[in-house]
Amino acid sequence: MSATLARSLAVVAVFGAVLVSSHLLAGSAEVVHTKFPNVVIAGHSSSLLSGVRAWFASFATQADMPVAERLRLMREENEWKNNLVMWLFPDSVRDQIPHFWQTWLRCWILCAAVYFGVGGLWCYYTYFCFGDKWFAPGTIPAWKDVAEQMRVSNIAMPLYSMLPALTEMAAEKGWTRAYPRVENVGLPAYVLYFFLYMTSVEFGVYWMHRILHWGPLYKYLHWDHHKYNKEHTLSPFAGLAFHPLDGILQAVPYAWTLLYCPMHFLTHELLLFATGVWTTNIHDCLHGHVWPIMGAGYHTIHHTTYKHNYGHYFIFMDYLMGTLTTPEQYDADKAARATKAVKAQ
Numbered sequence: 001m002s003a004t005l006a007r008s009l010a011v012v013a014v015f016g017a018v019l020v021s022s023h024l025l026a027g028s029a030e031v032v033h034t035k036f037p038n039v040v041i042a043g044h045s046s047s048l049l050s051g052v053r054a055w056f057a058s059f060a061t062q063a064d065m066p067v068a069e070r071l072r073l074m075r076e077e078n079e080w081k082n083n084l085v086m087w088l089f090p091d092s093v094r095d096q097i098p099h100f101w102q103t104w105l106r107c108w109i110l111c112a113a114v115y116f117g118v119g120g121l122w123c124y125y126t127y128f129c130f131g132d133k134w135f136a137p138g139t140i141p142a143w144k145d146v147a148e149q150m151r152v153s154n155i156a157m158p159l160y161s162m163l164p165a166l167t168e169m170a171a172e173k174g175w176t177r178a179y180p181r182v183e184n185v186g187l188p189a190y191v192l193y194f195f196l197y198m199t200s201v202e203f204g205v206y207w208m209h210r211i212l213h214w215g216p217l218y219k220y221l222h223w224d225h226h227k228y229n230k231e232h233t234l235s236p237f238a239g240l241a242f243h244p245l246d247g248i249l250q251a252v253p254y255a256w257t258l259l260y261c262p263m264h265f266l267t268h269e270l271l272l273f274a275t276g277v278w279t280t281n282i283h284d285c286l287h288g289h290v291w292p293i294m295g296a297g298y299h300t301i302h303h304t305t306y307k308h309n310y311g312h313y314f315i316f317m318d319y320l321m322g323t324l325t326t327p328e329q330y331d332a333d334k335a336a337r338a339t340k341a342v343k344a345q
Helices: 001-027 044-057 067-086 099-129 142-160 161-174 189-209 215-226 238-241 246-260 265-281 297-305 316-321 327-344
Strands: none
Touching: 001 044, 001 189, 001 316, 044 189, 067 099, 067 161, 067 265, 099 161, 099 238, 099 265, 099 316, 142 161, 142 238, 142 246, 161 246, 161 265, 189 246, 189 265, 189 316, 215 246, 238 265, 246 265, 297 327
């Protein structure tokens, strides 16, 4: 455990150093709340830093936009997103619903649309179109298991939807480092901050997931998801079948990272909803053989061993923390145990 802690602290230290360096590089491109000071460094490095900062700033065509204007754009963008679904309601009803609750309702409706739309198409494609080729007899989940996963997901979905609604409220009030337009920081800084943001999310999701396997947290929260622990009980619809608090905790790194890492807000929200597609993918029990993606082959192992492959999109955190088991390694170990058992008879 001490080695794991040391590795985790090393990841945090490297992330912090790169984040600070990125602020220095993109410092001329003001981010909401922040105007980074000029850093004076003697010698050629100062000229190099100034040149790089000038290059970054040249892409930030709206870098001088006032903070109030950025927050106004954030609010208008969120109202536009509400319009994507609120047209379903009569104006007399919609006008009575406060902005925050419209946001929550929109997130709930879109979450349900993603869950049932993607899950249904995924099941049709994997089970009905190619089930006889991809699955051994008896390994396609029964309808009762799929229906149970839908029931659990539907109970949790209203609370899941509260997280993006609260995050939007925080962004609108200027409590986060989010910005509304790529031009606020420029494309190079946008790409740099995107990778930093995803690094923080990968680290946070890994540890949140791993902590949920400890003691009472597993018993009272995470077990609701891990009762689907065999290939024939896992389906794409298991992707959101969590205790509501469990599902929120595993997604909250997407929100807390906005407090210290600048991030384009629409990109953040698209990534948050993309997890609904991703969880569909990793619960279909099909190994995609796409390194370094933490696909269904890896996640199926997690559901059967309970102590490997806690990661999110990629295998890197499990590799660093010593909890990675590849599908190939798992199959080889399983075959070796079977051979040993036969010889022992």
